[in-house]
Amino acid sequence: MIAAVLVRFTYLAVSHAFAALWLLRMSDREKDVEILALRHQLEVLRRQLGDQRPRLRSDDRALLAAFLEPLTRAALRRFRLLVSPDTVLRWHRDLTKGRHARANVNRAPGRPRTGASIRLLVLRLAAENPSWGYRRIHGELALLGVAVAASTVWEILKTAGVVPAPRRTTVTWVDFLRSQAEAILAMDFIETVTLTGQRQYILAVIHHASRRVWIVGTTAHPTHAWVTQAIRNLLMDLEDSGYVAQIRFLIRDRDGKYSALIDEILGGAGIATILTGVRVPRMNAIMERWVKTLRGELLDRTLIWNEAHLRRALREYERHYNEHRTHRSLAAAAPLRARHLPLGPGRIERLAVLRRDRLGGVLHEYRHTA
Structure with missing residues (x-):
């Protein structure tokens, strides 16, 4: 969608640039006559449209906003445009916001998200130390050189459903x-x-x-x-x-x-x-x-x-x-x-295994050949 709008905008900008070069060859009298003819065409369009608003594409709005941005509100009112001057100014504001939004397209709103490794470490410390509260975990992270706020540690534990430390200190039969x-x-x-x-x-x-x-x-x-x-x-x-x-x-x-x-x-x-x-x-x-x-x-x-x-x-x-x-x-x-150490690539290629039967074949054991 955005790529298509950019392509159409580029096409219109290039075509109007060539039109501007053609205007350099025209005399002032010829330009005045063309302006009057274009204004008359706008009046004809206004009579045909009546109360209906013209349908402009995104590239049309962007191009009009770029052309008319240097003009003041009073100058825009003197122009016989298909839209009001306030609409043109709103188009320009939207165009400026869009440019800033594209510059920050990869930035999520709010604070940067905590890394997955830090979240896993916080949950690990909480699981291995049931008596530690979020501030104790925050202090241990500081000793490890992990810069994170205590409130962030609290939020990680809350999101994961980890209950506060006093209720995690009860020793279960499995833990014992x-x-x-x-x-x-x-x-x-x-x-x-x-x-x-x-x-x-x-x-x-x-x-x-x-x-x-x-x-x-x-x-x-x-x-x-x-x-x-x-x-x-x-x-x-x-x-x-x-x-x-x-x-x-x-x-x-x-x-x-x-x-x-x-x-x-x-x-x-x-x-x-x-x-x-x-x-x-x-x-x-x-x-x-x-x-x-x-x-x-x-x-x-x-x-x-x-x-x-x-x-x-x-x-x-x-x-x-x-x-x-x-x-x-x-x-x-x-x-x-x-546990035996993993075999190297050379031994795996020459792998030979013998089977030893116990209890008449009820149990099988395997070992490498000598």
Whole structure:
């Protein structure tokens, strides 16, 4: 639209420039006669139009405003124009505004918009520090050399729906688990049935931070004595692997298989027992998710003959889970194996991978050839 108006305006300006050159060759008498003839034509047009206003295009208005701008209002009134002098002056004002508007076409109204990186940083600081208000966040930004007003920080938080600091300081169960992951174990019983129809109970423990799993034992009769001995064995495994010094909490449900004695044994090692709510499995969500993984990758895909077969399968799966299986929470590493470095272009072109089967092909592991 604007480009078309500019093209038409340029055409009219050039054509009138050539007309002006032609006027230089005319005498004053010839110019006077032409002016009188043009005025008479305007009178004829006025009689034909009556009260109707002439339809002028944008380029016509711009050209008339440019030609008549040097004249005063009194001089314009002496002219027999199709429009009033005030209209011509308004056209000139609009033309001037348009020129300034085109000069600032890339400038948005109001204050410049805050950069996306600064907005993301403000929201990150608010999420990672629930007790910080907008002024505390503003001060941290100043330490980082980010020049932004405190009111801008407040506006960013308000727009994103971040509640004020006093209401963000409440510690949720999820926040507690994340902050204490290094010090938390989770425990649960898993039930399965062998081909002989015998019900087996598997006692397993998982470390929240590393996702390492200990399958403490299996039995058809989980008595209090058996569970107590299993907890003692677990503490010895934790001490041998160096975990016992950092563990401070153990989450479990209220199953009657656990005796009161195991809480005393754990308390002697500095580990407090945290009981989940009644029918609230999400309070032990990480353990429940591992149980689902165990069933989907082993128990639901394997025919378990008896208790001895179950123990061998569980030992094999425990090694696979801790030493090979990747985890999203560990950035594709395994609990006891760090993530491999990316291969270079040369090695990718010569990529050769071998497969290792566990449990008769139920589990597959892959590694590079030597």
